[in-house]
Amino acid sequence: MAASSSTDIEHGVIEVLKNVSRRPIEPTRDSDLAADLGFDSLQILEVVAELEDRFDISIPLNDVPSVRTVGQVVAQVTALVNAATA
Amino acid sequence: MDDVITLPHALSAAARGDHGYRFLGARGVESRTSYAGMYDAARRVAGGLAELGLHRGDPVAIIVSDSEGFLRTLYGASIAGVIPASLYPPASTGELAPYLESTARVLRACGARAVITSAALAPHIDTLREACPELAVVVPFDALDGPPWEGDDVSAPDDIAFVQFTSGSTSTPKGVVITQRNLAANIAAFSSPAGLHGTADDVACSWLPLYHDMGLVGMALGSMYVGAEAIVMTPEAFVKRPIEWLRAISKYKATVSFAPNFAYDLAVRRVKDADLADLDLSSWRVAGCGAEPIHPPTLAAFAEKFRPAGFRSTSFVPSYGLAEIVLAATLAPRGRELRVERLVADDVTTRRVATHANGTRAETVSVVGCGTPLPGHGVHILDEHGGTLPERHIGEIVLTGPSVSPGYYNDVDMTARTIRDGRLFTGDLGYLSSGELFVCGRVKDLIIVNGRKYHPQDLEWGVAELAGIRRGRVVAFGTTSEAGPDRTVVVAEPSGTVPPAELTDAIRRRIGDVCGLVVDDVVLVPSGTVARTTSGKVRRAATKMLYERSVNVD
Numbered sequence: 001m002a003a004s005s006s007t008d009i010e011h012g013v014i015e016v017l018k019n020v021s022r023r024p025i026e027p028t029r030d031s032d033l034a035a036d037l038g039f040d041s042l043q044i045l046e047v048v049a050e051l052e053d054r055f056d057i058s059i060p061l062n063d064v065p066s067v068r069t070v071g072q073v074v075a076q077v078t079a080l081v082n083a084a085t086a
Numbered sequence: 087m088d089d090v091i092t093l094p095h096a097l098s099a100a101a102r103g104d105h106g107y108r109f110l111g112a113r114g115v116e117s118r119t120s121y122a123g124m125y126d127a128a129r130r131v132a133g134g135l136a137e138l139g140l141h142r143g144d145p146v147a148i149i150v151s152d153s154e155g156f157l158r159t160l161y162g163a164s165i166a167g168v169i170p171a172s173l174y175p176p177a178s179t180g181e182l183a184p185y186l187e188s189t190a191r192v193l194r195a196c197g198a199r200a201v202i203t204s205a206a207l208a209p210h211i212d213t214l215r216e217a218c219p220e221l222a223v224v225v226p227f228d229a230l231d232g233p234p235w236e237g238d239d240v241s242a243p244d245d246i247a248f249v250q251f252t253s254g255s256t257s258t259p260k261g262v263v264i265t266q267r268n269l270a271a272n273i274a275a276f277s278s279p280a281g282l283h284g285t286a287d288d289v290a291c292s293w294l295p296l297y298h299d300m301g302l303v304g305m306a307l308g309s310m311y312v313g314a315e316a317i318v319m320t321p322e323a324f325v326k327r328p329i330e331w332l333r334a335i336s337k338y339k340a341t342v343s344f345a346p347n348f349a350y351d352l353a354v355r356r357v358k359d360a361d362l363a364d365l366d367l368s369s370w371r372v373a374g375c376g377a378e379p380i381h382p383p384t385l386a387a388f389a390e391k392f393r394p395a396g397f398r399s400t401s402f403v404p405s406y407g408l409a410e411i412v413l414a415a416t417l418a419p420r421g422r423e424l425r426v427e428r429l430v431a432d433d434v435t436t437r438r439v440a441t442h443a444n445g446t447r448a449e450t451v452s453v454v455g456c457g458t459p460l461p462g463h464g465v466h467i468l469d470e471h472g473g474t475l476p477e478r479h480i481g482e483i484v485l486t487g488p489s490v491s492p493g494y495y496n497d498v499d500m501t502a503r504t505i506r507d508g509r510l511f512t513g514d515l516g517y518l519s520s521g522e523l524f525v526c527g528r529v530k531d532l533i534i535v536n537g538r539k540y541h542p543q544d545l546e547w548g549v550a551e552l553a554g555i556r557r558g559r560v561v562a563f564g565t566t567s568e569a570g571p572d573r574t575v576v577v578a579e580p581s582g583t584v585p586p587a588e589l590t591d592a593i594r595r596r597i598g599d600v601c602g603l604v605v606d607d608v609v610l611v612p613s614g615t616v617a618r619t620t621s622g623k624v625r626r627a628a629t630k631m632l633y634e635r636s637v638n639v640d
Contacts (some may be wrong), residue, residue, distance in 0.1 A: 032595075034594075034595070034598045034604060035591055035594045035595045035598060036591075038604050038606075039604065040535070040536070040603070040604040041177055041602060042325050042352070042536055045322060045325045045326045046325070046326070046356065048326060049326040049327050058113075061322065
C-alpha cells in the first residue's frame with residue numbers, strides 16, 4: 001500500500017472497530033477497547049485479523065494484552081506498517 | 087481381569103497403526119506426530135517426571151498451550167501414574183496478574199506438587215510458590231525428557247486419569263475427577279455405532295482447547311482411542327479466522343468435528359461468501375454441537391450458508407453432556423435433520439410443562455432434541471423432591487452410568503451436593519419426549535458466553551470491594567434470549583461517594599480484568615431495590631425479574 005499517514009491509519013483502525021462492533025460506537029483515541037467500546041476477547045481477535053488484512057501486516061499476539069486504547073492500536077499498527085515498508 | 091482400556095494402553099495400541107496428530111500452527115506451519123511417535127515422546131516425559139522425584143498419585147498441573155506439548159505431557163503423566171490436572175493457559179488478550187491469582191487458587195485446590203508449563207510462563211508460575219506451599223517443581227514441558235519409561239504403565243482402572251477444572255469458577259475452583267474407567271467408558275459409548283460410530287478411517291478436526299472436555303476427550307483422546315487421524319488447530323487460529331477451521335476440514339477431508347453453538351454462529355458471520363468457492367465440506371459426516379445451549383436458527387443459518395460447499399444439514403449431531411460425566415451423556419442420531427420442538431414459553435417457565443405451540447399466538451421457545459442416552463447410561467428428569475417426572479414435564483436432568491465422575495478433587499462438600507449414589511445432579515433443566523432429551527434451561531445461575539461458564543458470585547465478589555457500592559448490594563446475572571448468547575447484567579446500589587458514570591466504568595473494567603468478561607449492561611438502582619435475602623440465588627432471580635420487566639416496558 002502507498003505510504004500511509006498516521007491519520008489514514010487512524011481512520012482505518014476506527015473503521016475496522018466500527019465494523020467489528022455490533023453496537024453503535026464512536027471510538028476516539030482515548031477509548032478503552034473493553035471498558036468503553038465493549039469489545040470482548042473474541043472480538044479483539046477479530047479486530048486483529050481485520051487489521052492484518054487491511055494493512056497487510058502480522059500482529060504478534062503476545063503484544064495484544066498491552067494494547068488497551070484506540071491510540072495504542074493506531075501506534076502499534078503504524079509501527080508495523082512502517083517496519084514493513086522500511 | 088478388568089477390561090478397562092487405560093490411556094497408556096490405548097496409546098500403545100494406537101501406536102501400532104499409522105495414524106496420529108497433525109498440528110496446524112500459525113502462518114501455515116504444520117507438524118505431524120504419529121501415535122507411535124507420541125507414545126515414544128510420552129515415555130520420555132514419564133521418565134523425566136520420575137527423575138524429578140514425582141510419583142504415582144502426585145498431583146501435577148499442566149498449563150501448556152502448545153497442543154503437541156500438552157498431549158505429550160498428559161500421556162507421559164498418565165504413564166507415570168501421576169494425577170494430571172489441566173489448567174487453562176493465559177488468554178493472549180488478557181492481563182497476567184489476575185490470571186496468576188486465579189491460577190494460584192486452582193493450584194492450592196488441587197495441592198499440585200509440580201507445574202509443567204511453557205518456558206515463557208515458568209518464571210511467572212515460579213512466583214506462586216509462596217502462595218502454594220505444596221508446589222515443589224516448576225518445569226517447562228520441553229525440559230521433561232528423561233530415559234524412556236520401561237516396563238508396564240502403572241495406571242489401574244480406578245486411578246485418576248486426570249482432573250478437569252471446569253471453566254469459569256475462579257473463586258471456588260472445582261476439579262472434576264475422571265478415572266481411567268470413566269474415560270474409557272465414555273469414549274467407548276460415544277464412539278460406538280449407537281453414537282458417532284468412530285473408526286480408524288475417520289478424520290477428526292478440532293480447534294477446541296485441550297484443557298476443555300470437548301477438545302480433549304471428544305476430539306484428541308477419542309480419535310486416539312479408535313486410531314483415527316486427528317487434525318488439531320489452536321482456538322486462536324479459529325477465532326481470528328473461522329474460515330481456517332472449514333479449510334482444514336476441506337483439505338484433510340475430515341469426517342468428525344465438534345464445536346459449541348457460538349462457533350457455528352461465528353462462521354456464519356465471519357466467513358466471506360467469496361471464500362466458499364474453494365471449500366468442500368462433503369466429507370463432514372458428524373458436525374457435533376454441544377457444551378452450551380443450542381439455538382436452532384444458528385444451525386439453520388450455518389446449513390444454509392455452507393450448503394453450496396457440500397455441507398449437509400443432516401450432519402448436525404446435537405449433544406448433551408458435561409465434564410462431570412467425562413463429556414457426553416446423549417447424542418442425537420446420526421443422519422437426521424435437527425429435531426426442534428416449539429413450546430409455549432409461559433408453560434415452560436411457570437408450569438414447567440413442555441406444551442407444543444401448534445398454531446398458538448402465545449410467545450414460544452424452540453428447543454433442540456439432543457438424542458437418547460448413550461449405551462449403558464441413563465437420563466432421568468426429577469422434580470425438586472427427587473421424584474421421577476413423566477415425559478414432557480420439565481425438571482432437573484440427572485445422569486447415571488459408568489462415565490459419572492466419583493466427585494470433585496479434595497472437595498467432599500461439593501461432591502455431596504452434586505454427585506450422590508452415582509447419580510449426577512446436573513443443575514440443568516430439561517424434559518424427555520419419546521425418550522429423547524430436550525434441554526431448556528438451568529437451575530444454577532450460570533452465565534454462558536462463547537462456550538465459557540461464569541458464576542455470578544465471581545462477578546459479584548469481583549466488584550464488591552469497589553468504592554461507591556453499598557455493601558452486599560450488587561447482583562450479577564445473565565439474561566437468556568432465544569436469539570443469541572447470554573447478556574451479562576450487573577445491578578448495583580451506589581453509595582453516592584463516586585459519580586455514577588465513573589462507577590459504571592469501574593464495574594466494567596474490574597469484571598473485564600477479573601473474569602475476562604464484557605458486561606453488556608450496568609444498572610445503578612436506588613437503595614433498597616436489590617432484594618436482600620440470605621440466598622444469593624433468590625436475590626438474583628428477584629432482581630433479574632425486575633430487570634427483565636423494566637427492559638420489556640421500554
